[in-house]
Amino acid sequence: MTRSNILVLFIFLIGFMIVCVAQQESLSPDLKEAAVRDAACTQATDVKDSEPALTGLTIRSGGRDVGTIVAVQGACHCQTTNCDSLVYLRSGQGYRLVLHEKYASLHPMKIVKLGMPSLTGQFEVSAQKMETTVYDWDGKDYRPSLCATVVKGSKVPTITRHPCKTASQ
Numbered sequence: 001m002t003r004s005n006i007l008v009l010f011i012f013l014i015g016f017m018i019v020c021v022a023q024q025e026s027l028s029p030d031l032k033e034a035a036v037r038d039a040a041c042t043q044a045t046d047v048k049d050s051e052p053a054l055t056g057l058t059i060r061s062g063g064r065d066v067g068t069i070v071a072v073q074g075a076c077h078c079q080t081t082n083c084d085s086l087v088y089l090r091s092g093q094g095y096r097l098v099l100h101e102k103y104a105s106l107h108p109m110k111i112v113k114l115g116m117p118s119l120t121g122q123f124e125v126s127a128q129k130m131e132t133t134v135y136d137w138d139g140k141d142y143r144p145s146l147c148a149t150v151v152k153g154s155k156v157p158t159i160t161r162h163p164c165k166t167a168s169q
Contacts, residue, residue, distance in 0.1 A: 027056045031068060031088060031095055038097050039084040041076035052077050059087070059108050061116055066090060067098075069106050069119070078102075081124045087142060099135065099142045114139050128152045133164060 027035065035054055052074030059067040067089035077084040085106040087099035104124040108117040116137035123131040130150045135142040144164035151158045 027054055027068070027070065031056070031070070034088065034095055034097070035070045035072060035086055038086055038100060039070075039072040039077055050074065057107065059089075059117060059119075061112060066116065068095070069108070071106070085121065087119065104130070109134070111136075113137050116142075118145070125149075 032054060036052065039052065052072050055071045055073075057069040057071070058065050059069060067087060070086045070088065072084035072086065079102060081104045082102040083104075085099075085101055085103045086097060087106070088095035089098050090096075099119070101121060102123065103121040106119060106121040109120050111118040113136045118137070119135040119142060121133045121135070123133075125131060128151055130152075132148050132150055133144050134146040136145040146161070147164035148159050148161045151160075
């Protein structure tokens with residue numbers, strides 16, 4: 001195993017095993033409105049009679065709040081344990097949506113690229129299998145940079161890195 005492969009594996013494991021110490025926050029009215037709009041149920045069969053549960057996780061960089069990860073839970077927002085996860089960055093007086101995926105968890109990492117922390121998302125396939133994606137900031141948007149399948153073993157997980165899917169796949 002080369003030194004760069006060991007580094008990538010280490011970074012990946014940190015992302016996979018990260019325990020988020022950031023505090024969940026209540027959302028401002030404008031961010032709550034944006035999240036409800038951006039995660040709106042789209043199918044006629046979706047249940048729309050109840051307000052989704054929203055939780056926020058602050059993204060910090062350089063000692064300041066730069067954005068928020070919003071987890072949206074509700075009947076039409078979740079597939080098993082994977083629910084809508086939206087990433088908003090501050091833009092002037094408002095917020096700009098920069099990522100919308102379904103994940104069991106999505107958290108900022110300690111790695112910083114171009115002034116913004118990388119994000120790690122875990123999509124639960126089963127109780128034993130998870131797809132993990134690390135997103136890096138490219139100066140404009142978050143882009144997938146490392147993707148892997150993690151299968152929990154009796155002692156250590158099996159991690160298989162693979163190419164990340166593009167938006168068109």
